[in-house]
Amino acid sequence: MLCFFFLVNYLSSAACSELLSRHRRSWIIDSFTIEEGHPGPFPYVLGKITIDRDYRVRFDLYGEGMDEEPKGVLTIDKESGTLYVNRAVDYEEKTVLKLRFEAMKTDSLIDTKLGVEIGISDINDNPPRFQRDLFEISVDEDATQGCHVQTMVAYDKDERGTPNSTFHYEMKSVSPNHPDTEFTIDSESGTMSFKGCLDHEVAEMFTVVVEAKDHGDVVSLSSSSTVIIHVQDGNNHLPAISGQTGSGKVKEHEIGTSPLRLHTTDKDTPNSAAWRAKYTIQGDEGAHFKIETDPDTNDGILTVVKPLDFEEEALRELTISVENEAPYFSCKVKERPPSGLWKVETSKGDVPPPDTVKVSIEVEDVNDPPVFSVSVKEVVLEENAPIGTWVEKVTAVDPDSSHARDFVYKVGSDPAGWVTVDPQTGDITTVGTPDRESPHVSDGLYTILLHAVDDGVPSMTGTATLNIHVTDQNDNVPQPTVGFVDVCVSDGPSTTNISAFDLDDHPYAGPFTFELLGDVKGKWKLNPSHGYTAGLVKEPGVYSGPHTVDVKISDMQGQFAVYNLSVTVCDCSVTPNCRDPRSTATTAAPGALAIVFASLLLIMCLLLMAVFMTCRKEFAPLQPSDSSGDTLLPSNIENPGTDCKVVVPDDIAVWFTEETHSDPSNWGGQHHGIKHSNFSKEMEQNFIYEYLSDFMREDMSHLYNENWNQTTWRSLMANGHHHTHQREQTSTMNFHAALQALLHQRLSSLQGKEGDLLDYEPHLYAEEGNFDVPSELENIILPDKDSYQKALNNLGPKFKQLASICKPPHIQN
Numbered sequence: 172m173l174c175f176f177f178l179v180n181y182l183s184s185a186a187c188s189e190l191l192s193r194h195r196r197s198w199i200i201d202s203f204t205i206e207e208g209h210p211g212p213f214p215y216v217l218g219k220i221t222i223d224r225d226y227r228v229r230f231d232l233y234g235e236g237m238d239e240e241p242k243g244v245l246t247i248d249k250e251s252g253t254l255y256v257n258r259a260v261d262y263e264e265k266t267v268l269k270l271r272f273e274a275m276k277t278d279s280l281i282d283t284k285l286g287v288e289i290g291i292s293d294i295n296d297n298p299p300r301f302q303r304d305l306f307e308i309s310v311d312e313d314a315t316q317g318c319h320v321q322t323m324v325a326y327d328k329d330e331r332g333t334p335n336s337t338f339h340y341e342m343k344s345v346s347p348n349h350p351d352t353e354f355t356i357d358s359e360s361g362t363m364s365f366k367g368c369l370d371h372e373v374a375e376m377f378t379v380v381v382e383a384k385d386h387g388d389v390v391s392l393s394s395s396s397t398v399i400i401h402v403q404d405g406n407n408h409l410p411a412i413s414g415q416t417g418s419g420k421v422k423e424h425e426i427g428t429s430p431l432r433l434h435t436t437d438k439d440t441p442n443s444a445a446w447r448a449k450y451t452i453q454g455d456e457g458a459h460f461k462i463e464t465d466p467d468t469n470d471g472i473l474t475v476v477k478p479l480d481f482e483e484e485a486l487r488e489l490t491i492s493v494e495n496e497a498p499y500f501s502c503k504v505k506e507r508p509p510s511g512l513w514k515v516e517t518s519k520g521d522v523p524p525p526d527t528v529k530v531s532i533e534v535e536d537v538n539d540p541p542v543f544s545v546s547v548k549e550v551v552l553e554e555n556a557p558i559g560t561w562v563e564k565v566t567a568v569d570p571d572s573s574h575a576r577d578f579v580y581k582v583g584s585d586p587a588g589w590v591t592v593d594p595q596t597g598d599i600t601t602v603g604t605p606d607r608e609s610p611h612v613s614d615g616l617y618t619i620l621l622h623a624v625d626d627g628v629p630s631m632t633g634t635a636t637l638n639i640h641v642t643d644q645n646d647n648v649p650q651p652t653v654g655f656v657d658v659c660v661s662d663g664p665s666t667t668n669i670s671a672f673d674l675d676d677h678p679y680a681g682p683f684t685f686e687l688l689g690d691v692k693g694k695w696k697l698n699p700s701h702g703y704t705a706g707l708v709k710e711p712g713v714y715s716g717p718h719t720v721d722v723k724i725s726d727m728q729g730q731f732a733v734y735n736l737s738v739t740v741c742d743c744s745v746t747p748n749c750r751d752p753r754s755t756a757t758t759a760a761p762g763a764l765a766i767v768f769a770s771l772l773l774i775m776c777l778l779l780m781a782v783f784m785t786c787r788k789e790f791a792p793l794q795p796s797d798s799s800g801d802t803l804l805p806s807n808i809e810n811p812g813t814d815c816k817v818v819v820p821d822d823i824a825v826w827f828t829e830e831t832h833s834d835p836s837n838w839g840g841q842h843h844g845i846k847h848s849n850f851s852k853e854m855e856q857n858f859i860y861e862y863l864s865d866f867m868r869e870d871m872s873h874l875y876n877e878n879w880n881q882t883t884w885r886s887l888m889a890n891g892h893h894h895t896h897q898r899e900q901t902s903t904m905n906f907h908a909a910l911q912a913l914l915h916q917r918l919s920s921l922q923g924k925e926g927d928l929l930d931y932e933p934h935l936y937a938e939e940g941n942f943d944v945p946s947e948l949e950n951i952i953l954p955d956k957d958s959y960q961k962a963l964n965n966l967g968p969k970f971k972q973l974a975s976i977c978k979p980p981h982i983q984n
Contacts, residue, residue: 234270295387312405406445540631
């Protein structure tokens with residue numbers, strides 16, 4: 172028993188130290204130990220502390236076992252210093268009790284302080300314990316004797332280094348107890364192993380009880396753990412072929428069928444690697460068969476994977492062997508010596524020959540299709556060859572030996588319908604005209620399929636391919652890529668490109684030669700004129716608008732065609748594509764109509780305002796300014812009157828004439844007495860005709876071409892618009908009809924050119940003070956009346972220069 176001695180540390184106050192320095196004191200100290208698990212009775216005397224004093228003292232004890240855990244183990248007699256043990260203690264809980272002892276005088280002054288340690292002696296009250304009470308492991312059947320199986324680990328809570336905590340391992344029992352298998356365990360390390368051989372078929376599982384026992388002096392304690400060892404089946408039994416089922420026949424050219432199934436037996440555990448069979452085929456030249464294992468029955472299923480030919484071989488002889496997925500092994504005990512490993516005989520890796528069987532597969536004859544001597548043929552045929560031209564001959568044979576051998580030739584695929592084949596001889600001739608530019612020809616190659624069909628039941632068909640290389644001829648003329656081009660207005664020559672193509676191949680195609688026909692001098696020219704693209708050059712004298720240019724395009728062999736090329740000349744600064752506004756106008760037509768109807772509504776409002784205008788009774792004369800240079804004529808020289816004087820604007824006068832369907836002289840009578848006193852009938856008609864002629868001339872300006880000139884316009888005006896007698900003979904209905912036509916033309920123009928109107932940019936005709944710049948304004952025709960002429964004569968020099976720009980040349984009737 173281990174004892175701890177009573178340890179005393181001298182601790183005192185300053186007063187006590189002074190006292191001790193003057194007096195010699197005597198201490199009686201005993202060694203105290205408490206035995207673990209003492210049975211009692213309690214309390215019992217542990218010992219007594221004695222101090223030599225000339226005066227009485229009181230004793231107190233504090234710390235572990237008193238007022239600290241484990242509480243209540245000890246008590247002390249305050250007068251005598253006797254220690255008592257009140258209950259049992261556990262060494263595994265506390266090995267030493269640390270306390271503090273105090274001796275006090277009667278006046279409560281501390282005389283002495285002592286540190287006290289009381290040891291607890293250990294007894295063997297804990298057996299060794301395993302980590303678990305049950306272990307479950309697996310061992311392969313083909314494991315070699317002496318190999319590691321399991322390591323057992325235990326521990327003891329008793330004091331280290333004493334017999335109470337020292338233990339050993341031993342094997343208590345093994346079940347079943349097989350003579351060829353013995354399990355052992357190392358007494359110190361706890362390592363388990365076995366001797367001999369394992370046999371899954373004899374014992375699938377072993378139950379081993381292992382004990383750990385300590386070396387206590389008084390009593391020896393122990394505990395046990397159970398180890399369940401599962402023996403995993405190994406391949407110690409070879410598979411054997413037990414039989415076969417199936418017809419053993421297969422039709423030639425047929426794949427995917429299974430003519431045979433082999434049955435196998437194996438004593439190893441089903442669905443394990445030692446039981447699953449693996450089949451091998453020998454003698455299968457050409458690899459026509461495969462054999463697979465049925466995962467449920469372990470049968471071998473023979474399948475045809477490549478067509479067989481009856482004419483080549485009608486009977487196939489095969490050899491099939493079987494083995495397991497896991498390698499074969501065997502183990503046999505020869506001798507059992509008393510110590511060490513046993514003597515055993517093993518054959519792991521030394522595999523005996525597998526079980527084999529020979530099978531015969533009969534190939535059944537079927538009707539084979541005819542076979543062409545050449546499956547793909549290449550021939551050359553000239554384009555546009557006459558109908559009946561011989562192309563090629565094909566031949567085929569029927570390989571059948573037991574079926575009908577008669578067959579005929581047929582055309583299988585002929586997309587353009589160019590050829591036919593003689594059903595008996597195989598001669599191929601044309602029935603259509605070959606065209607190299609046909610959509611069925613790709614890079615000059617035309618492909619047809621030919622069939623040879625026998626008269627068997629069912630009939631069989633052989634196929635051959637005929638590739639016809641069609642040689643090109645110059646049977647196509649060059650063509651422009653587009654029928655229209657755009658060219659920009661410019662002060663100098665401007666160019667646009669004309670590209671062409673030819674369906675024929677070289678040398679019957681480009682580069683091409685371009686040539687302009689007709690009167691194009693000073694208007695159009697080509698630069699360059701040879702190649703795949705020519706440059707069409709516009710001379711400065713060509714006006715804006717649509718034009719037609721005749722272009723002759725010739726290929727390298729001189730084959731040509733003439734095309735009427737539509738050329739649009741436009742201002743590219745306004746729109747990059749001369750045709751864009753036209754397409755835009757189509758979609759914007761509703762917007763143009765809305766603008767026109769809004770204008771009509773505005774005109775009607777202006778008419779109503781003019782009709783209902785109130786009369787003014789007084790007119791303030793307009794005093795001419797001296798700064799005008801007497802170039803302005805006074806216009807308010809008439810005396811005030813009671814009638815309303817309505818000055819109708821030019822545009823309103825024309826529309827008013829159209830709405831009333833009457834002569835302008837009747838305006839005063841038809842509109843509630845309103846007088847148009849400033850215009851005579853002749854002036855009114857003259858004004859309307861002048862306005863109409865100017866209006867129509869403006870609207871018909873886009874119809875001009877190079878054949879129109881000022882003389883043509885003057886002739887038109889003289890014949891229709893400036894003949895006074897003729898104007899007087901024209902009825903109001905004619906004016907109405909003309910105005911309706913003009914309005915319709917205006918609407919059509921707006922619908923067709925709304926994009927141009929929206930994109931219009933102001934044009935600078937002349938800057939102030941620079942009248943030498945040529946003007947692009949059209950002539951303005953004014954009524955040739957004396958009053959207007961006199962007014963012009965009174966204008967200043969700047970207004971005369973303006974009049975010289977605006978006044979048209981005199982028109983002769």
